[in-house]
Amino acid sequence: MNKKIGLFWLRDDFRLAKNNGLIEATINHDQVVVFYLFKKNTYKDQEAQKWWLSKSLLNFRKKLNDLNISLEIVETDSFKIFFDKLLKKKDFAIYWNKVYEPDYLKFDKHLSNILKDKKIHHKKFKGNALNEIDEIKKNDGAPFKVFTPFWRTAERYYIEKIPSVEKTIKKCKKKIHYFSNCIEPEKILPKNKWFKNFEKIWSPEEQTASKELQNFIKDRITNYSEGRNFPNIVGTSKLSPFIKFGQLHVETIWNECIKKKSKTIGTSKFLTEIGWREFNHSLINHFPHMLKKNYSKKFDKFPWQKNSKFLNAWKKGLTGYPIVDAGMRELYSTGWMHNRVRMIVGSFLVKHLLIDWKDGEKYFRNCLLDYSPASNVAGWQWVAGCGADAAPYFRIFNPILQGEKFDKEGEYVKKWVPELRNLSKKFIHKPWEFNDEKFILGRDYPYPIVKHEEAREKALNAFKKI
Ligand SMILES: Cc1cc2nc3c(=O)[nH]c(=O)nc-3n(C[C@H](O)[C@H](O)[C@H](O)COP(=O)(O)OP(=O)(O)OC[C@H]3O[C@@H](n4cnc5c(N)ncnc54)[C@H](O)[C@@H]3O)c2cc1C
Numbered sequence: 001m002n003k004k005i006g007l008f009w010l011r012d013d014f015r016l017a018k019n020n021g022l023i024e025a026t027i028n029h030d031q032v033v034v035f036y037l038f039k040k041n042t043y044k045d046q047e048a049q050k051w052w053l054s055k056s057l058l059n060f061r062k063k064l065n066d067l068n069i070s071l072e073i074v075e076t077d078s079f080k081i082f083f084d085k086l087l088k089k090k091d092f093a094i095y096w097n098k099v100y101e102p103d104y105l106k107f108d109k110h111l112s113n114i115l116k117d118k119k120i121h122h123k124k125f126k127g128n129a130l131n132e133i134d135e136i137k138k139n140d141g142a143p144f145k146v147f148t149p150f151w152r153t154a155e156r157y158y159i160e161k162i163p164s165v166e167k168t169i170k171k172c173k174k175k176i177h178y179f180s181n182c183i184e185p186e187k188i189l190p191k192n193k194w195f196k197n198f199e200k201i202w203s204p205e206e207q208t209a210s211k212e213l214q215n216f217i218k219d220r221i222t223n224y225s226e227g228r229n230f231p232n233i234v235g236t237s238k239l240s241p242f243i244k245f246g247q248l249h250v251e252t253i254w255n256e257c258i259k260k261k262s263k264t265i266g267t268s269k270f271l272t273e274i275g276w277r278e279f280n281h282s283l284i285n286h287f288p289h290m291l292k293k294n295y296s297k298k299f300d301k302f303p304w305q306k307n308s309k310f311l312n313a314w315k316k317g318l319t320g321y322p323i324v325d326a327g328m329r330e331l332y333s334t335g336w337m338h339n340r341v342r343m344i345v346g347s348f349l350v351k352h353l354l355i356d357w358k359d360g361e362k363y364f365r366n367c368l369l370d371y372s373p374a375s376n377v378a379g380w381q382w383v384a385g386c387g388a389d390a391a392p393y394f395r396i397f398n399p400i401l402q403g404e405k406f407d408k409e410g411e412y413v414k415k416w417v418p419e420l421r422n423l424s425k426k427f428i429h430k431p432w433e434f435n436d437e438k439f440i441l442g443r444d445y446p447y448p449i450v451k452h453e454e455a456r457e458k459a460l461n462a463f464k465k466i
Contacts, residue, residue: 002093002121005178006032009096010071011104012128013246014056015206016063016169020125021095026067026170029093033178034064034071037082038188045366048335050188051195052369055204056245057185063206068172072182079107087114092178093121097246100129100281101373102288128246130158130254130278133285143286145388150282151275158254198335202241202369209242213256221257224266231327231338232412237270238336240370243277250274280378283388290387291377299386301466304356313449314349315363317417320448322429323403324348326416333416335369340406346383347397352455354462357384385463393463396456403429419445 006029008022016022025032036057043050061071076082094115098108108124115122126132136154137143144150189195216237220227227235242248253274257267284291294300313319317328327341337345342364349360361380365371381387385394407413410428414421420431427434431445441447 002028003030004121005029005092005176007092007094007178008032008034009094010034010036010060011096011099011246012244013097014060014204015209015247015249017206018166018249018251019097019169019246020164020167021097021123023167023169024123024125025093025095026069026172027167030173031176032069032172033176034069035179036071036073037079038073038075038183039077039079040075041077043188045362046371047190047192047366048195048198048369049371050190051198051335052202052204052241052245054185054188055202056247057188059205061185065175066171067169068175070175070177072177072179073185073188074179074181075183075187079111083111083114087118087120090118090120095123095125097125098127100127100133100285102285102291105133105285128243128249129281130154130250130274131161133282136278136282143282144279145283147276147279147389150279151272154275154278155271194332195335197333198369201334204241204245204247206247209239209248210252212237212239212242213248213253217256217260221260221266221270222264225269228269229340230406230412231330231341232407232409232415236339240336244370244372250277277372277375280372280374283378284374287388290381291373294386295381295388296386296390298466299384302356302386303354303462303465305354307353307355310353310449311349311355311359313446314345314353314355314360318446319348320432320446321348321399321403322410322413322417322420322431323399323407326407326413329416331364331367335367337368338412340402341412342379343383343391344397344399344402346380348399350384351393351396351459352399352450352452354459357381357386394460396459398452398456400429400452417445 006025008025013019013022022034043053057071057073064071074082098105112122112124131154135157136150144153216239220235220237224235227233229235239248239253243250254271257271260267287295314324314328317325317332319325323341324345327337327345330341331337346357346360349355350357357380361376364376364380368376378387382390384390385392403413409425410420410423413428420428422439423431423434431439432441432448439445
């Protein structure tokens with residue numbers, strides 16, 4: 001047993017199961033301290049996630065407490081500043097799990113080198129992914145740019161890999177404190193109390209994640225291929241924030257899914273979606289420019305329009321298109337939006353309103369509990385047509401037809417846009433055709449901010465320019 005203190009740098013891994021870095025620290029050391037580095041700057045545009053993070057820290061601290069491990073939160077402006085100070089000491093060994101984002105991986109390398117020079121014991125472990133980024137490449141060593149061959153290779157690679165020996169966490173002998181000037185999880189909460197509604201819906205804990213996964217496998221996975229398209233029902237797993245914060249490891253998802261005796265198309269489709277997450281991580285690491293810019297450079301010349309009136313109407317769910325408005329209100333109210341509706345509202349912003357996808361990406365970043373740089377930029381660039389393996393720009397979602405197809409009875413719209421609750425199925429996705437003295441367009445619900453056909457024409461002309 002190593003006499004030094006075992007430090008575990010907690011990032012996106014709020015779980016005990018399959019938390020290899022933390023488990024190793026408890027096996028090697030009698031005394032373990034978990035620390036979280038809170039960078040205010042990182043979270044300044046991630047208001048919703050401040051709530052999830054704060055609750056996760058609070059809940060995880062309780063669990064660790066039972067194992068005689070303290071969780072300490074240190075506020076810092078940069079990882080470098082923090083480690084420059086920490087590395088003046090030598091009474092510790094340090095462990096962490098990888099986060100598959102270029103900045104994190106770059107810092108990991110830098111930190112490992114310094115620790116090696118200083119002869120401080122350290123070990124980094126695989127993060128929340130099925131495969132490591134470098135493991136999945138084309139035969140010629142180049143990264144994949146198209147999803148299907150990527151996933152075919154990645155899936156096979158994962159299946160053939162010898163699984164690592166599963167270890168479990170050990171209770172520590174004595175709880176100690178290590179860092180000074182720590183902050184409490186509550187300090188991270190957003191100032192604006194709009195998140196109160198999240199508390200009724202979400203419970204950011206590892207046990208909840210496991211329970212939700214089991215419920216999904218039991219009740220919904222068989223019909224997932226179909227059910228995932230309809231926002232009026234709960235047809236998907238809603239596990240995304242748990243996965244993002246690591247309350248659930250994707251290997252656990254995989255294992256639980258394949259345990260199912262009768263494997264259905266639903267199971268395979270569901271695992272393919274986990275595959276999209278892997279693909280997105282691969283993309284941002286091989287093509288990091290796409291985190292800030294168009295993946296496809298030809299879009300650099302796209303004539304986006306600056307229109308704060310349109311952008312605000314979109315954010316507030318007041319565009320006059322019911323399915324778009326319902327999605328945007330669901331997002332604000334719950335911190336989550338159904339995938340089909342993410343595609344519809346995204347397409348509406350970039351194609352009907354000709355607003356740069358980066359503005360949409362920024363707003364999603366602020367509102368989504370499951371925000372992840374990889375899936376958000378890749379999702380937005382997929383919608384805008386400038387991403388890898390993206391939907392072509394000229395394929396423009398018609399928000400009326402999308403509504404009529406995927407929310408036939410208008411239940412989803414009525415839930416989030418209650419001012420339309422008295423409209424029949426015939427008018428629910430085109431309220432401008434409804435004529436009634438009790439429902440006045442412009443008073444009870446906005447006029448459409450653009451006309452679909454005109455907007456479509458304009459978008460196609462703009463596309464021709466590039
Ligand atoms: C414009 C846009 C932005 C998006 N931003 C994010 C984001 O910031 N974070 C995020 O996790 N997902 C994002 N997605 C992908 C997807 O919408 C969500 O992962 C999904 O809606 C989460 O709901 P769920 O957990 O019920 O998914 P399920 O359908 O149950 O899928 C299971 C898991 O697979 C992963 N997954 C599913 N679909 C996708 C996808 N298309 N791309 C990547 N991973 C996927 C997620 O981890 C998800 O939890 C975005 C999609 C679009 C179109």
